[in-house]
Amino acid sequence: MKLGAVMEEEIIFQKTISYLLARVTTAYKTVLERHMGLIGLHAGQVFLLLELWHEDGLRQVDLARRLSLAAPTVSKMIKGLVEINLVEIEREDGDGRSTRVYLTDQGHAMRDDVNAQWLELETNYLADLNETERLILPELLTKLRKAYTGAVDAEED
Amino acid sequence: MKLGAVMEEEIIFQKTISYLLARVTTAYKTVLERHMGLIGLHAGQVFLLLELWHEDGLRQVDLARRLSLAAPTVSKMIKGLVEINLVEIEREDGDGRSTRVYLTDQGHAMRDDVNAQWLELETNYLADLNETERLILPELLTKLRKAYTGAVDAEED
DNA sequence: CATATTTAGTTAGCTGGCTGATCTTTTAAT
DNA sequence: ATTAAAAGATCAGCCAGCTAACTAAATATG
Numbered sequence: 001m002k003l004g005a006v007m008e009e010e011i012i013f014q015k016t017i018s019y020l021l022a023r024v025t026t027a028y029k030t031v032l033e034r035h036m037g038l039i040g041l042h043a044g045q046v047f048l049l050l051e052l053w054h055e056d057g058l059r060q061v062d063l064a065r066r067l068s069l070a071a072p073t074v075s076k077m078i079k080g081l082v083e084i085n086l087v088e089i090e091r092e093d094g095d096g097r098s099t100r101v102y103l104t105d106q107g108h109a110m111r112d113d114v115n116a117q118w119l120e121l122e123t124n125y126l127a128d129l130n131e132t133e134r135l136i137l138p139e140l141l142t143k144l145r146k147a148y149t150g151a152v153d154a155e156e157d
Numbered sequence: 158m159k160l161g162a163v164m165e166e167e168i169i170f171q172k173t174i175s176y177l178l179a180r181v182t183t184a185y186k187t188v189l190e191r192h193m194g195l196i197g198l199h200a201g202q203v204f205l206l207l208e209l210w211h212e213d214g215l216r217q218v219d220l221a222r223r224l225s226l227a228a229p230t231v232s233k234m235i236k237g238l239v240e241i242n243l244v245e246i247e248r249e250d251g252d253g254r255s256t257r258v259y260l261t262d263q264g265h266a267m268r269d270d271v272n273a274q275w276l277e278l279e280t281n282y283l284a285d286l287n288e289t290e291r292l293i294l295p296e297l298l299t300k301l302r303k304a305y306t307g308a309v310d311a312e313e314d
Numbered sequence: 315c316a317t318a319t320t321t322a323g324t325t326a327g328c329t330g331g332c333t334g335a336t337c338t339t340t341t342a343a344t
Numbered sequence: 345a346t347t348a349a350a351a352g353a354t355c356a357g358c359c360a361g362c363t364a365a366c367t368a369a370a371t372a373t374g
Contacts, residue, residue: 162315183330183331186330186331186332187331189330190332191332215320216322216324217322217323218321218322222323228322228323228324229323229324229325232322232323232324232325233324236324249322252321252322253322254321254322254323255321255322255323256322256323
C-alpha cells in the first residue's frame with residue numbers, strides 16, 4: 001500500500017551518494033563542534049591550529065590554501081584564536097600586506113588536548129567499522145575531497 | 158632534513174577518518190550550496206522540500222526529526238521558503254502550537270529543477286568512482302550517519 | 315479547578331562557510 | 345615616475361548549523 005509508483009523518484013534521490021553524503025556531513029559537523037567545545041575550541045579553529053603545529057608562522061593566505069578555505073573565513077578564525085590567546089599575528093617585514101600567524105605557548109599547549117579529543121572522536125564513533133572499511137574509507141574520502149575541491153566548475157555551459 | 162621525528166604525531170592526525178571526513182564535509186557543502194544556488198535555492202532548503210515532496214503538510218517538528226535538525230534551524234529555513242513562495246504555513250486546527258507546512262504550486266514545480274541539479278551533482282563529481290566504490294559508499298555513509306546521529310552522547314563521564 | 319510539566323515554535327546570538335566590495339601594499343607596465 | 349594590475353587582508357552581509365532562553369498551547373497532576 002505504501003509502495004506506490006509515486007515514491008520511486010524520491011527514493012532514487014535519497015539513495016544518491018550526494019544525498020547520503022549531505023546527511024553524514026551535517027551530523028558529523030555537529031558532533032565535531034560539540035566535541036571540540038569540550039576543550040574550549042571550535043571545530044574550525046582546530047584545523048587551523050593543526051596547520052600551525054605542522055608549520056608555525058604561516059601567512060593567512062597559506063592557511064587558506066592549505067585548508068581550502070576562503071580568505072575571510074581564515075581571517076575570522078584567526079581573530080577568534082587571537083582573542084583566546086592561542087595565536088598572535090605579526091606584520092611581515094618584507095611584505096606589508098601579509099600577516100604571519102604564530103602559535104603562543106598556550107597554542108602549543110592545546111595540542112595534547114586536541115589529540116586526546118580527536119582520538120575519542122575516532123574511537124567513539126567509528127567503532128563499528130570493520131578492518132576492511134577502515135582501509136577503504138580513507139581512500140574513498142580522499143577521492144571525494146579531491147573531486148569536490150578540484151573539479152568545482154567542471155560543468156557544461 | 159624536514160622528515161624529523163617531530164612530524165610523526167601530526168601525520169597520524171591527518172590520516173584519521175575523522176580528519177578526512179571533515180575535509181570532505183567542508184568541500185562538499187560549498188559545492189552543494191553553489192549548485193543549488195544555480196536554481197535559486199539554498200542547500201538546506203532542498204532537503205526540506207524533499208521531505209515535503211515525500212509527504213506534504215508536515216509539522217515543523219516532524220521535519221526537524223526527519224532531517225535530524227534542531228527546531229530553530231527548521232524554523233529559519235521555512236521562513237526563507239515562505240518568503241520565496243515555495244511553501245505556506247498554516248496553524249493546525251486541533252493543536253494551536255503546531256504549524257503545518259504545505260508546498261505551493263511553485264514549491265511543487267521546483268522538483269524537476271532540483272532533480273536535474275541533483276543529477277548533475279551526482280554525475281559531475283562522482284564520475285571517478287568505480288562500480289565497487291559506488292556499491293560500498295552508500296553503505297559506509299549510512300553507517301557513518303547512524304554513528305553520528307545515534308551515539309552522540311556515548312562517552313564516559 | 316489550579317498548577318506544573320511537556321511540547322511546538324520563535325528569538326537572539328554564536329561559529330563556519332561563502333561572495334562581493336573595499337583598502338593597502340606590491341609589483342608590473344608604460 | 346606614473347599608472348595599472350595583482351595580491352593580502354578585512355568588512356559587510358548572507359545561509360546552515362547549533363544552544364539557550366522565551367512564549368504559548370496542550371496535557372498531567374494534584
